[in-house]
Amino acid sequence: MAAVGIRSGDVHVPCTVLIKDKTVPTGKYWTRSEKHQWALGLFCGTAMLYASRTIMPMCVVTVAEEMKWDKTESGTVLSAFFWGYTMTQFLGGYLSDRIGGDIVLPIAACLWSMITFWTPQLAYLSTDKHTALYMVVLSRVFLGICQGFHYPGMTSIISRKVHEQERSLTYSLVAAGSHCGTLLTGSIGSILMDRYGWGMPFYVIGMCGILWMLCMRYFLVARHRQRYINLGPNGSPVVSMGAKDSQSVPWITLFTKSAFWSLLIGHFCENNAFYILLSWLPTFFHENFPDAKGWVFNVVPWVVTIPSSIGSGWLADHLIKKGYSVTFVRKLMETIALCGTSFFLVLLTYCSSYGASLACMAVAVACCGFHNSGILVNPQDIAPRHAGSVFGIMNMAGAIPGFVGVYIAGHILEATKSWSAVFNQTAGVCMFGWVVYIIFGTGKQIVS
Incomplete structure (x- = not known):
């Protein structure tokens, strides 16, 4: 005999489930232990996702020399990822x-990991x-298609299983x-x-992605799904992680709200x-400071961004618990993100030394980390029951500058040879997004 949890409409009633003489807690939100386990698992998954995504930007100078690509062709390869990323x-x-x-994340991870692993072989077909260029572009498109499932899926999970006063920190940790x-x-x-050629990072990180998928599937998904039990139509226990009900997303209402549009515009501008x-960061340093060590400028900006991302999540949750409105907190985080990035990009155009340029680039990227506690978590505020779908639309808009902005940057560099032109127009786009979100968000x- 097994006692089961009761689900009534949209309300999950916390209770105790007895299955094979084991007591299993159920409820709407994760327990503290579950939250830590899932946060760690999703953090690792996001790390593998971006490790796979950023191999080509790191290798593009070497690959371009071998394949004889110009700046426009390199920009096409880099931006092709976002053509697919927008679709899904x-x-x-x-x-x-x-x-x-x-369910969605492990399936998608299996696909993008295999594409990552086989990319070098496709380039040499x-x-x-x-023809080689087309093959690489196609692989990047399919990589984007498969990776497009990750962030919306992650947002959907966190919006359902983490309390609203803890979402900023949890999401920032994962992001x-x-x-x-x-x-x-x-x-x-x-x-x-440097040691084994540009293909080796693709092989190693592709295998790491598959390993994460297997661990996620067997150590988190399979085990934790057994802890959320509901009554099926025939009265028998049915496993559920608390997926949303079948109520459709009120798109008409959303698209008539200026706050929703400010979300799309702000995310578009920050992602740009x-x-x-x-x-283009590796290319910038390769061209302007050819004697600089690649592992330094490929590492330093991201080292300082990790604490800024996590710290912004802690600060946002702390301010909300202190009584500040969610609106104020989201706009504060986004002000630091957009205005800070814009300021240091403009300042970068006046830097002539390697140290100053690296410092400005690092702080500009670090400011982007505050976006995780601003607009990036905002869909869970404005539409908590449909956060995954709303985030999907928002991130679809945010992916557009991935192929438009990145390609245009390559075209500007090819035509003008001016990095200042690229950074100044990027800073201007940031300020436009900040004004819109501050007014309407x-x-x-x-x-x-």
């Missing part, structure tokens, strides 16, 4: 809200320059994995590339800066 954002959020992000993954590629990846820095729930 909404689908990732929709599926995660319906069937659970814990043809000796023709243009800090992106900087750790970039750091991993910039350090270990640089060493592997982040993706340009992520994609909110941390209040706008749809039920």
Whole structure:
């Protein structure tokens, strides 16, 4: 005989489940132990995601020399990832809200890990320059398609299983994995590339992604799904991680709200800066300071960004618990992110020494970390029951500068040879996003 938890409508009633003489707690939110385990698992997954994503930006100078690509062609390769990344954002959020992000993430991870592993082989399938370029571009597109499921799925999980007063820190901790993954590629990846060639980072990180997927599937998903039991239609126990009900997302209401549009615009503008820095930072230092060690400028900006991301999450939750409104906190975090990034990008154009340039670049990237506690967590505030779907739409808009902004930056460099032109226009876009979000953004729930 087994006692089961009761689910009534949208309310999960905390109770105790007796299964095979074992007492299992159920409820709406994770326990502290579960939260720590899932935060660690998702942190590692996000690290692997970004480690895979940033291999090509790190290797692009070496690959371009070998394949004889110009700046525009290099920009095409770098931006191709975001063509695919844009396609699956909404689908990732929709599926995660319906069937659970814990199912979606491992499947997607298996696919993007295998694509990462096989990318070098695809580049050598043809000796023709243009055919090889097309193959690499295609692999980057499919990598983006598969990775597009990760953040919406992660957002859906956290919005359902973490209390609103703890979401900023939890999300910032998990999102800090992106900087750790970039750091991993910039350090270990640089060493592997220098010693064994540019293909080795793809092989190693691809295998690490598959290993994470297997650990996630068997040590977190399978075990924790057994701890959330509901009554099925026939009265028998049914495993559930608390996926959303089938109520459709009120898109008409959302699209008539200025707060929702400010979310899209602010995320677009911040991502424009982040993706340009992520994609072109190695090239900037290679061209302007050719004697600089690659592992230094590929590591330092991401080292300082990890504490800024986690610290911003702690600060945001602390301010909310102290009584400050969620709206104030989100706008404060976004002010630091957008205005700080803009200021140091402009300052970078006046730097002539390697040390000053590295410091400005590092602080500019560190300011981006505050975005994790601002707009990035905002969908969970305005639409907590549909956070995955809303995040998917937001991140779809945010992925557009990944292929437009990164490509345009390459085209500007090819035409003008001016890094100042790239940084100044990026700073201007940041300020536009800040003004829009400050005026129209909110941390209040706008749809039920």
